Amino acid sequence: MAELIGGILILLGAVLHFSAGLGLLRMPDPYTRMQAATKAPTLGNMLVLGGLAFYHPGWTLKLLILIYFVLMTNPVSSHALARTAYRIGIAMTPQSKVRAQPRSEA
Amino acid sequence: MIRRAGITVVVALFGLVFASVAFHHVERQSLPPLSLSYVKLVPQELGAPNVITGILLTYRAFDTLGEVAVLFMVAAGVGLVVGAGGRLGAGSHVEAREQARQASEIVRTGAQILAPLIAIFAAYIIMNGHLSAGGGFQGGAVVASCVMLLVLANPWQRLNPDFLGSAESLAGVLFVLIGVAGAILAGGFLDNRVLPLGAFGAFFSAGAIPVLSVLLGVKVGCELSVIIDGFRV
Amino acid sequence: MISNVVLATGFGLILTGIWGMLTHRNILRIVIAFSLIGTGTHIAIVAIGYVANGTAPIIDRALSMTDAPAYAVDPIPAALVVTAIVIGLAVTAIMLAYAIRLYDSKKTLSIDAFTESRW
Numbered sequence: 255m256a257e258l259i260g261g262i263l264i265l266l267g268a269v270l271h272f273s274a275g276l277g278l279l280r281m282p283d284p285y286t287r288m289q290a291a292t293k294a295p296t297l298g299n300m301l302v303l304g305g306l307a308f309y310h311p312g313w314t315l316k317l318l319i320l321i322y323f324v325l326m327t328n329p330v331s332s333h334a335l336a337r338t339a340y341r342i343g344i345a346m347t348p349q350s351k352v353r354a355q356p357r358s359e360a
Numbered sequence: 361m362i363r364r365a366g367i368t369v370v371v372a373l374f375g376l377v378f379a380s381v382a383f384h385h386v387e388r389q390s391l392p393p394l395s396l397s398y399v400k401l402v403p404q405e406l407g408a409p410n411v412i413t414g415i416l417l418t419y420r421a422f423d424t425l426g427e428v429a430v431l432f433m434v435a436a437g438v439g440l441v442v443g444a445g446g447r448l449g450a451g452s453h454v455e456a457r458e459q460a461r462q463a464s465e466i467v468r469t470g471a472q473i474l475a476p477l478i479a480i481f482a483a484y485i486i487m488n489g490h491l492s493a494g495g496g497f498q499g500g501a502v503v504a505s506c507v508m509l510l511v512l513a514n515p516w517q518r519l520n521p522d523f524l525g526s527a528e529s530l531a532g533v534l535f536v537l538i539g540v541a542g543a544i545l546a547g548g549f550l551d552n553r554v555l556p557l558g559a560f561g562a563f564f565s566a567g568a569i570p571v572l573s574v575l576l577g578v579k580v581g582c583e584l585s586v587i588i589d590g591f592r593v
Numbered sequence: 594m595i596s597n598v599v600l601a602t603g604f605g606l607i608l609t610g611i612w613g614m615l616t617h618r619n620i621l622r623i624v625i626a627f628s629l630i631g632t633g634t635h636i637a638i639v640a641i642g643y644v645a646n647g648t649a650p651i652i653d654r655a656l657s658m659t660d661a662p663a664y665a666v667d668p669i670p671a672a673l674v675v676t677a678i679v680i681g682l683a684v685t686a687i688m689l690a691y692a693i694r695l696y697d698s699k700k701t702l703s704i705d706a707f708t709e710s711r712w
Contacts, residue, residue, distance in 0.1 A: 387595075
């Protein structure tokens, strides 16, 4: 039973990773691509590690620390990348409707 | 058109060769004789549970010294190639850095939380080289990633090139001195039995291997930090 | 069986890298493809050293000193790859430094702009 829950969580994490890869190929501009490539794998990693905790209950504390680490690092690095991309002037796709800050003040 | 066809032919030929190698590869059932002797000798003679670190830091330690020399040359080369372009003169260098905008609050806060964690992790990897997976090279790379995080969070902060240079050179000199001590006092160059072997699996064991790991970690960390610093504006 | 799969994965990465290096015109994408070739080679080298039913060559609770010669995986390819990974990082850094200088000279990242050494 525990293995079934763990298996389902790992499968969900794998589906999220696949959607991240798909988004990386199909998204129109760098900002949406960054969103796909960093936000989805964060949750995917967390689900895979959580599912692993059901298979090996002895590793739960280590896996929780790993989940915390992933949650701290991925959003910070993607924010740094996206902010730099905005500041150096990379254009957004024309389909986006946005009222953005001026680039020099981002 | 011709180029596309040519590329496809080249990739297909490589693919054929690789496919035949992967298909006919037969999994080994037992270790080859050299690896067998290493797996037996490293725990017994060197007192190190990690066979790979024993190979890298004692039996093939001279190759490790050569790899470190390659890293040093690359660090010097990056500084030369990037810096020689005159992208910014020496004066405007400093001004540009002082005018550089502060990093965003998220990155600064994240760096405050993560930098100690990463530093502890790097120290752990370096010190545990002889007991479990780890060692000088891997720990040095993690040290450099900690430096990179701090550089991202504080763009106006200069790295001190004198400190990095002298730390790196000191670590290299001590590495070679321990090696020469090994040649004089024990079996050969960079033999780890100059220091007592200690209890198997204890923290202070395996002779000079932890000391060599630390020196290697410091040297690799400094060199990669110099490479990262060379790319800054 | 497992080592055949891992070996094929490594070779697949090398093929992807070769194709990418020959096809793309942007210098940074060529550098990424080069890095892919390096990673694929590391995976292939480690896969060759696998011994059937083996485990990592580290003597701890999972592998005692007497079991080690029978159950340890080949440590020599792993030792080679450890340094190769760090050297790969350094080589990528040199390639990016060259990309910076090339961009400074012609203000474009397309490799079609550099035709001086073509026949």
